[in-house]
Amino acid sequence: xxxxxxxxxxxxxxxxxxxxxxxxxxxxxxxxxxxxxxxxxxxxxxxxxxxxxxxxxxxxxxxxxxxxxxxxxxxxxxxxxxxxxxxxxxxxxxxxxxxxxxxxxxxxxxxxxxxxxxxx
Numbered sequence: 001x002x003x004x005x006x007x008x009x010x011x012x013x014x015x016x017x018x019x020x021x022x023x024x025x026x027x028x029x030x031x032x033x034x035x036x037x038x039x040x041x042x043x044x045x046x047x048x049x050x051x052x053x054x055x056x057x058x059x060x061x062x063x064x065x066x067x068x069x070x071x072x073x074x075x076x077x078x079x080x081x082x083x084x085x086x087x088x089x090x091x092x093x094x095x096x097x098x099x100x101x102x103x104x105x106x107x108x109x110x111x112x113x114x115x116x117x118x119x120x
Contacts, residue, residue, distance in 0.1 A: 014077045015085060016054035023050040041102045044109065048096035053118045055089040 012018060023046045031038045041045065058078050100108065 001058045010077055010086045011081075011084075014074050014081075015088065016051055016058075019054055020051040023047065039103075042107065044095055045099040045103060048092040048099065049115065049118075052089050052092040052096055055085055055092070056119070059085060059089065 008029060010073050027038060028044055030036065060084065061078075063082060100111070103111070
């Protein structure tokens, strides 16, 4: 019964949700600091793009090296939960792509440079 908080925390931490929430927090801070009105599509774009980008770096090694014993708990967690991470990453990619096409053209152009650098 006590294990579900730990499992939920592991998903939050190792699934890179904390990093995606951090990206959204920076955008919210910018909105408050400069008194901008940012659209919700931008927040979806930032959250899902960050989530997908960070998981994209970890998923190939979780599938390729699944038979290698893992030293660190994070590596073991990624390997044993690779299907969950794959499904969540696909959903994040779909939301990321949809929200990208709903952004203003100027925002798309500004977002392409860091997005290309991140995924490269």
